[in-house]
Amino acid sequence: MLADVDATVLENRRLSEHYSVLVLDAPPIAAVTQPGQFVMLKPAQGSDPLLRRPFSVFEILRGPAGEPAAISILNKRAGVGTALLYDVEPGTTIRCLGPLGKPFEAVRPPAEAWMVAGGVGLAPFVTLATRLEELGTPATLFYGARTASELYYVELFEALGVRTVLSTEDGTRGVRGRVTAPLRDTLSATPDTTDIRLYACGPTPMMRAVARLAADHRRPCDVSLEQVMGCGLGGCYSCVVLTTLPGGTPHFVRSCIEGPVFDAQHLVWEALEG
Amino acid sequence: MDLSVSIGSLRLANPLIAASGCFGYGVEYAGAVDLAALGAVAVKGLFLAAREGHPPPRIVETPSGMLNAIGLQGIGVHRFVAERLPELRRHGAVVIVNICGTTIDEYVELARILSDAEGVAALELNISCPNIKEGGITFGCSLTGTHAVVSAVRKVTRLPVIPKLTPNVTDVASFARAAEEAGADAVSLVNTFLAMAIDVETRRPRLSNIVGGLSGPAIRPIAVRMVYECRQAVRLPVIGMGGIANTTDVLEFLIAGATAVQIGTANFVDPLLWSGVLEGLRAYMERHRVGAIGELTGSLDTSRREHAWISS
Numbered sequence: 001m002l003a004d005v006d007a008t009v010l011e012n013r014r015l016s017e018h019y020s021v022l023v024l025d026a027p028p029i030a031a032v033t034q035p036g037q038f039v040m041l042k043p044a045q046g047s048d049p050l051l052r053r054p055f056s057v058f059e060i061l062r063g064p065a066g067e068p069a070a071i072s073i074l075n076k077r078a079g080v081g082t083a084l085l086y087d088v089e090p091g092t093t094i095r096c097l098g099p100l101g102k103p104f105e106a107v108r109p110p111a112e113a114w115m116v117a118g119g120v121g122l123a124p125f126v127t128l129a130t131r132l133e134e135l136g137t138p139a140t141l142f143y144g145a146r147t148a149s150e151l152y153y154v155e156l157f158e159a160l161g162v163r164t165v166l167s168t169e170d171g172t173r174g175v176r177g178r179v180t181a182p183l184r185d186t187l188s189a190t191p192d193t194t195d196i197r198l199y200a201c202g203p204t205p206m207m208r209a210v211a212r213l214a215a216d217h218r219r220p221c222d223v224s225l226e227q228v229m230g231c232g233l234g235g236c237y238s239c240v241v242l243t244t245l246p247g248g249t250p251h252f253v254r255s256c257i258e259g260p261v262f263d264a265q266h267l268v269w270e271a272l273e274g
Numbered sequence: 275m276d277l278s279v280s281i282g283s284l285r286l287a288n289p290l291i292a293a294s295g296c297f298g299y300g301v302e303y304a305g306a307v308d309l310a311a312l313g314a315v316a317v318k319g320l321f322l323a324a325r326e327g328h329p330p331p332r333i334v335e336t337p338s339g340m341l342n343a344i345g346l347q348g349i350g351v352h353r354f355v356a357e358r359l360p361e362l363r364r365h366g367a368v369v370i371v372n373i374c375g376t377t378i379d380e381y382v383e384l385a386r387i388l389s390d391a392e393g394v395a396a397l398e399l400n401i402s403c404p405n406i407k408e409g410g411i412t413f414g415c416s417l418t419g420t421h422a423v424v425s426a427v428r429k430v431t432r433l434p435v436i437p438k439l440t441p442n443v444t445d446v447a448s449f450a451r452a453a454e455e456a457g458a459d460a461v462s463l464v465n466t467f468l469a470m471a472i473d474v475e476t477r478r479p480r481l482s483n484i485v486g487g488l489s490g491p492a493i494r495p496i497a498v499r500m501v502y503e504c505r506q507a508v509r510l511p512v513i514g515m516g517g518i519a520n521t522t523d524v525l526e527f528l529i530a531g532a533t534a535v536q537i538g539t540a541n542f543v544d545p546l547l548w549s550g551v552l553e554g555l556r557a558y559m560e561r562h563r564v565g566a567i568g569e570l571t572g573s574l575d576t577s578r579r580e581h582a583w584i585s586s
Contacts, residue, residue, distance in 0.1 A: 047491040049335055080335075233306065234298045235296055240332065
């Protein structure tokens with residue numbers, strides 16, 4: 001059930017000068033969020049900035065009795081809204097609407113789940129990894145960032161039983177280069193008989209490359225898109241992406257309600273910005 | 275306490291209407307908002323045929339406002355009647371259908387189809403969308419065009435006809451007058467202000483359509499002034515909108531001359547605002563001993579100005 005909560009900021013973990021994790025007291029949202037769903041946050045009160053911003057639910061945090069009590073979001077400072085959220089202090093109240101969007105469908109064993117994350121694209125994968133662990137699905141995280149200090153929460157995934165394959169563009173940790181390089185190698189080295197589903201989130205060029213690799217290796221691939229969004233509920237038609245079904249004509253669909261998770265082969269990748 | 279208002283033959287339980295283009299087809303909100311508790315729902319502008327609209331980026335935020343150039347993406351009137359209208363009826367919504375054409379014949383055809391459909395309470399004529407190349411606003415920017423569309427639709431429907439006016443004209447009141455002369459039951463205003471935003475680093479427009487419509491609190495004072503001017507010019511009910519985000523804003527429009535109001539952009543920010551705004555209206559009426567909300571319409575007190583010792 002959708003809730004609009006005046007959420008108190010319980011914590012703002014500043015991971016670097018660009019990234020922070022904001023913990024929000026939002027039990028009704030924490031209780032019902034599915035893997036890969038998002039919330040709309042109002043970065044400040046008043047009308048400037050006016051609109052809310054979409055954020056994947058990063059973690060679902062539990063209270064003393066194990067009850068879902070709070071959510072966190074992974075925030076990367078990029079514009080006015082994310083800068084305000086980066087600076088926000090514990091005790092502040094933030095309007096938080098959610099959960100929204102279609103969730104990831106977690107595959108069940110014997111299938112394997114391979115998550116591919118670039119930078120802030122890590123955000124939807126904690127909830128997915130948690131679900132995969134519940135299902136007993138073998139999971140791998142291919143996780144790339146610019147540099148070692150921007151690879152966050154690797155231990156969290158390892159604690160959930162996820163095999164991690166790291167990469168950095170400057171070679172300070174893991175494989176040097178883009179996350180798609182180890183993904184390509186691992187895909188090539190894996191027999192066709194292994195049932196694998198890919199899940200990707202990150203910069204558009206990365207997801208485009210992952211989608212191409214998935215198609216080349218005939219692997220199903222779900223991507224979580226981040227579009228400029230006005231409302232999150234299907235009211236404004238601003239967050240559209242061009243999709244096409246086999247044999248069909250391309251058609252704009254709202255990523256807030258028909259996504260943010262899409263089957264990679266339904267997207268018209270050339271039409272996506274970035 | 276009477277919150278009901280009349281728009282022509284249409285009686286609304288309260289003056290709050292979800293603005294066209296800001297509420298999808300209404301059904302998107304059915305899980306979050308009690309549609310039957312709204313005065314009415316004005317659905318997203320419909321053409322005869324389905325449309326894809328403009329490529330993204332379709333919106334950009336500006337100080338206390340936003341620009342949009344969606345381009346009237348939509349499912350077309352036939353799918354709307356077949357799929358969305360029955361669902362809206364099930365939810366008990368009072369449905370105002372916003373229609374848009376490139377020719378007068380298309381408006382007439384839309385009006386005919388919707389007059390035959392069950393569950394349409396009124397027609398809002400979109401002659402003011404700034405984001406499409408032909409039709410729509412070309413009628414809304416010409417007095418003869420406005421008159422022609424309204425009178426043509428008037429001839430084929432018994433439903434209340436509400437032309438939605440653009441603020442992108444020199445004298446909006448003259449358009450309200452043209453609508454009145456052509457047989458409109460009410461006018462709604464304002465649609466968005468034609469506007470533009472540029473990324474100076476890339477020197478590219480922030481919208482794919484280059485220009486778009488400005489909405490939100492930034493435009494509210496201009497919209498209030500235009501509602502006031504229209505109220506002075508015509509006897510028709512005026513439906514006011516432009517940056518309304520709370521009870522105070524609603525009251526401002528009512529006092530300026532609006533019979534009912536539409537809430538658009540604020541619904542994006544605060545989709546559950548409706549019950550709180552209604553509650554606020556009730557509290558105001560109690561505090562000011564207003565028995566019927568209609569008493570507020572056009573109740574602007576300008577007496578102080580008349581007694582001012584400096585006058586223009």
